[in-house]
Amino acid sequence: MRTINIGLLGLGTVGRGVAELLRDNTQEMTRRLGCEIRISAVCSRSQERVQQLCPQAAWETDPLTLVQRDDVDVVLELFGGTTLAKDAVLKAIECGKHIVTANKKLLAEYGNDIFALAEKNNVMVHFEAAVAGGIPVIKALREGLAANQIQSVAGIINGTSNFILSEMREKGSAFKDVLAEAQRLGYAEADPTFDIEGHDAGHKITIMSALAFGTPVNFGACYLEGISQLDSRDIKYAEELGYRVKLLGITRKTEKGIELRVHPTLIPESRLLANVNGVMNAVRINANMVGETLYYGAGAGALPTASAVVADLMDIARLMNAPSQNRVPHLAFQPSQVKAQNFVSMDNISSSYYLRVQAADEAGVLGKIATLLANEGVSIEALIQKAVLDNNQAEIVILTHHTIEKNVKTAIAAIEAQDCVSAPVTMIRMESLHG
Amino acid sequence: MRTINIGLLGLGTVGRGVAELLRDNTQEMTRRLGCEIRISAVCSRSQERVQQLCPQAAWETDPLTLVQRDDVDVVLELFGGTTLAKDAVLKAIECGKHIVTANKKLLAEYGNDIFALAEKNNVMVHFEAAVAGGIPVIKALREGLAANQIQSVAGIINGTSNFILSEMREKGSAFKDVLAEAQRLGYAEADPTFDIEGHDAGHKITIMSALAFGTPVNFGACYLEGISQLDSRDIKYAEELGYRVKLLGITRKTEKGIELRVHPTLIPESRLLANVNGVMNAVRINANMVGETLYYGAGAGALPTASAVVADLMDIARLMNAPSQNRVPHLAFQPSQVKAQNFVSMDNISSSYYLRVQAADEAGVLGKIATLLANEGVSIEALIQKAVLDNNQAEIVILTHHTIEKNVKTAIAAIEAQDCVSAPVTMIRMESLHG
Numbered sequence: 001m002r003t004i005n006i007g008l009l010g011l012g013t014v015g016r017g018v019a020e021l022l023r024d025n026t027q028e029m030t031r032r033l034g035c036e037i038r039i040s041a042v043c044s045r046s047q048e049r050v051q052q053l054c055p056q057a058a059w060e061t062d063p064l065t066l067v068q069r070d071d072v073d074v075v076l077e078l079f080g081g082t083t084l085a086k087d088a089v090l091k092a093i094e095c096g097k098h099i100v101t102a103n104k105k106l107l108a109e110y111g112n113d114i115f116a117l118a119e120k121n122n123v124m125v126h127f128e129a130a131v132a133g134g135i136p137v138i139k140a141l142r143e144g145l146a147a148n149q150i151q152s153v154a155g156i157i158n159g160t161s162n163f164i165l166s167e168m169r170e171k172g173s174a175f176k177d178v179l180a181e182a183q184r185l186g187y188a189e190a191d192p193t194f195d196i197e198g199h200d201a202g203h204k205i206t207i208m209s210a211l212a213f214g215t216p217v218n219f220g221a222c223y224l225e226g227i228s229q230l231d232s233r234d235i236k237y238a239e240e241l242g243y244r245v246k247l248l249g250i251t252r253k254t255e256k257g258i259e260l261r262v263h264p265t266l267i268p269e270s271r272l273l274a275n276v277n278g279v280m281n282a283v284r285i286n287a288n289m290v291g292e293t294l295y296y297g298a299g300a301g302a303l304p305t306a307s308a309v310v311a312d313l314m315d316i317a318r319l320m321n322a323p324s325q326n327r328v329p330h331l332a333f334q335p336s337q338v339k340a341q342n343f344v345s346m347d348n349i350s351s352s353y354y355l356r357v358q359a360a361d362e363a364g365v366l367g368k369i370a371t372l373l374a375n376e377g378v379s380i381e382a383l384i385q386k387a388v389l390d391n392n393q394a395e396i397v398i399l400t401h402h403t404i405e406k407n408v409k410t411a412i413a414a415i416e417a418q419d420c421v422s423a424p425v426t427m428i429r430m431e432s433l434h435g
Numbered sequence: 436m437r438t439i440n441i442g443l444l445g446l447g448t449v450g451r452g453v454a455e456l457l458r459d460n461t462q463e464m465t466r467r468l469g470c471e472i473r474i475s476a477v478c479s480r481s482q483e484r485v486q487q488l489c490p491q492a493a494w495e496t497d498p499l500t501l502v503q504r505d506d507v508d509v510v511l512e513l514f515g516g517t518t519l520a521k522d523a524v525l526k527a528i529e530c531g532k533h534i535v536t537a538n539k540k541l542l543a544e545y546g547n548d549i550f551a552l553a554e555k556n557n558v559m560v561h562f563e564a565a566v567a568g569g570i571p572v573i574k575a576l577r578e579g580l581a582a583n584q585i586q587s588v589a590g591i592i593n594g595t596s597n598f599i600l601s602e603m604r605e606k607g608s609a610f611k612d613v614l615a616e617a618q619r620l621g622y623a624e625a626d627p628t629f630d631i632e633g634h635d636a637g638h639k640i641t642i643m644s645a646l647a648f649g650t651p652v653n654f655g656a657c658y659l660e661g662i663s664q665l666d667s668r669d670i671k672y673a674e675e676l677g678y679r680v681k682l683l684g685i686t687r688k689t690e691k692g693i694e695l696r697v698h699p700t701l702i703p704e705s706r707l708l709a710n711v712n713g714v715m716n717a718v719r720i721n722a723n724m725v726g727e728t729l730y731y732g733a734g735a736g737a738l739p740t741a742s743a744v745v746a747d748l749m750d751i752a753r754l755m756n757a758p759s760q761n762r763v764p765h766l767a768f769q770p771s772q773v774k775a776q777n778f779v780s781m782d783n784i785s786s787s788y789y790l791r792v793q794a795a796d797e798a799g800v801l802g803k804i805a806t807l808l809a810n811e812g813v814s815i816e817a818l819i820q821k822a823v824l825d826n827n828q829a830e831i832v833i834l835t836h837h838t839i840e841k842n843v844k845t846a847i848a849a850i851e852a853q854d855c856v857s858a859p860v861t862m863i864r865m866e867s868l869h870g
Contacts, residue, residue: 024723025583029581031649032581033581118765125765134728135728136574136575139578140579141767142767143571144574145571146467146468146767147464147741147742147744147749148460210773214772214774215775215776231861233830238789240821241817241834248866250866256777256779256783258776258779259778260778261781265864266863266865272710272711273868275710276707287742289460289741290570290733291732291738292732292733293730293731293732295729295730296728296729297725303724306724307580307583309582310582311582314582319762326557326559328578330553331652332645332646332647335550335551335554338651341648343692343695344692344694346696354673354678382676426666426669428665428680429699430700430701431589431700431701432703433703
């Protein structure tokens with residue numbers, strides 16, 4: 001089996017995430033890819049950290065040396081910033097190495113140079129992690145929606161700002177207080193300017209604007225207005241009028257040209273984007289054939305960002321490994337790795353349940369039903385008498401905790417067998433959608 | 436410039452959408468692809484329809500003849516069903532033709548045979564349009580999230596059912612009445628069984644389950660329970676308890692095996708999935724590195740489905756055209772096609788605005804402000820006096836209709852110049868997110 005060798009530049013938060021992901025998901029990735037990915041060298045200030053996180057990898061202190069190593073096929077640039085990172089990326093491209101980067105600032109400010117050099121050297125530069133973290137929205141823009149004329153992109157693409165705005169709305173707190181809280185929780189940097197004044201969102205919407213409309217990257221054209229001047233009164237008034245305030249990155253093609261801007265924005269509360277809360281990100285794309293699509297998920301964090309970095313790496317590995325047909329296997333995994341697995345019968349699934357029981361409106365009925373459920377180990381989260389119908393009949397609605405379906409079915413049969421129960425029990429499964 | 440030749444099987448709703456898309460978006464697609472796509476032959480019962488929608492294409496009545504034509508590189512199977520479609524797809528694969536299909540039933544029931552034959556013949560079979568219409572969720576599962584172990588997939592993947600459930604909730608109507616309304620609007624078939632009893636959602640979740648967990652496609656293992664037995668009382672009670680009822684396709688990896696099921700489900704109303712209404716679709720994927728991601732958009736319709744079909748076609752064309760490096764151009768468009776375009780200055784963007792004015796709480800102030808806005812052509816959607824502050828000061832909140840930003844800024848300057856106005860005007864832009 002072929003091995004793709006990786007050189008890792010930087011072992012900070014995202015670098016650590018990549019190392020952990022490659023450690024924990026190797027088997028599944030190999031089932032999909034049909035080739036192996038190995039970190040052969042890491043550039044980091046701390047040798048100890050390299051030995052701890054990437055014990056098989058060589059330690060390098062000089063990025064320019066790392067990118068020239070013979071045992072590096074693909075360079076993952078996870079330094080951040082635009083000095084070291086830029087030099088190392090350009091050098092790597094000159095050496096014919098493919099690049100994966102999570103560096104939005106680098107691409108928003110120097111993307112045109114980098115992509116031009118990459119074209120010249122026939123090198124791939126992938127950057128899914130640079131926009132909206134783990135959400136595969138660059139892939140949607142470049143590939144999934146490729147048959148469309150993109151009309152607009154609007155996104156909640158800075159988790160720090162969205163956390164602050166969500167808290168300001170929920171608690172009515174002032175910007176400064178929530179910022180301090182966000183800093184305490186690690187959702188905001190000690191110097192939060194980059195996030196709260198819209199620079200970070202500006203880098204991301206600038207990149208998406210270029211991809212949407214086929215223009216060079218032009219961060220200088222992006223209007224930036226952050227959230228630090230927002231008064232929680234305005235958030236409250238907006239809510240009374242049916243709106244939420246979000247920091248949006250917006251780019252839109254109009255007859256006058258391209259709009260490219262970041263600013264606090266009132267959105268009708270019925271829109272999905274208005275309901276994206278906390279540190280989560282979401283990007284809404286409007287396009288002439290598909291209409292509106294939206295992509296939601298974690299916009300930052302070690303593992304979500306690593307998910308995007310390694311997906312890019314797998315995209316590159318797929319072309320290096322099998323450049324012609326079936327770059328991606330039909331069923332996502334290599335044909336030899338598609339394996340039948342056991343399916344769980346409905347009796348054995350675990351779920352919580354909504355039950356509606358119609359029974360005589362008389363003393364002791366609730367207790368009887370609760371007992372019959374308890375007999376099968378079904379515990380009750382809520383039990384509410386909903387309505388009294390004609391003929392002295394009551395409707396009882398029960399929400400259960402998680403249990404095995406056959407227990408619920410057995411309990412339902414026992415309930416339906418009671419004289420006081422006058423109709424079949426209605427059973428609807430519930431999903432918390434937590435995990 | 437290279438041309439990729441297409442053979443189209445079927446010119447129904449989706450076939451028409453593909454023909455229209457290729458007619459309207461050719462220029463943009465060629466800017467992205469660097470090669471041309473041409474419909475060379477169409478199989479349809481009506482020659483007239485072929486001449487009308489694909490005037491350059493040859494008319495074929497026999498699908499098996501079409502797939503063998505020398506001027507067909509890729510076959511788009513848009514017949515639907517599993518008789519003609521299956522024979523034509525298998526024959527095309529034997530002839531070494533790549534396939535794009537929107538046929539969920541064909542893949543859920545015969546996918547294993549089709550993919551095995553495709554592997555043997557080194558042929559690509561793409562099927563983004565088979566699941567969730569225009570939403571690129573197959574691409575997310577196979578590529579965007581490839582670095583993850585997928586844990587669960589849960590989706591609203593039948594628009595007809597979701598429309599009916601949304602209407603039942605909103606209007607409190609009975610299932611039968613809403614179904615009749617949906618049929619009248621064209622959202623439900625004359626025989627709606629396939630949609631409302633969960634078969635269609637079952638086909639789709641079966642396909643996603645195989646992609647998520649690396650198993651063969653196994654529609655027989657899918658539990659199906661539709662919405663026809665749902666009582667609107669239960670929807671109402673669920674809502675009182677903070678839940679919405681949705682028809683979900685669910686697949687999940689558990690210690691006991693894989694769960695694969697379609698049924699009405701209570702979801703907490705705060706979840707994004709609970710807020711997906713009408714005919715729209717959404718798929719939530721939970722994965723071990725990225726956590727929760729969600730994909731939302733139109734799950735059906737001629738043009739959204741065509742968007743997915745042609746994106747697949749472009750994926751195939753990219754490998755046929757440039758099989759080695761930079762399959763997808765860095766900036767989404769071919770380097771020669773990346774062109775600077777005019778950016779709109781903030782003064783010239785068009786938006787609606789939220790304004791908060793602090794002014795003396797005295798007669799005539801509202802009129803004065805309204806006049807100053809009208810002087811700049813800014814019309815008012817809502818004007819509300821929000822609070823009376825200390826010192827006889829009132830806060831006035833105004834929502835404007837769409838206008839040019841410089842007009843609003845000019846009006847704000849005029850308002851701030853009034854003696855009765857005692858603080859800078861707060862201005863926040865609004866987005867309806869309609870288009």
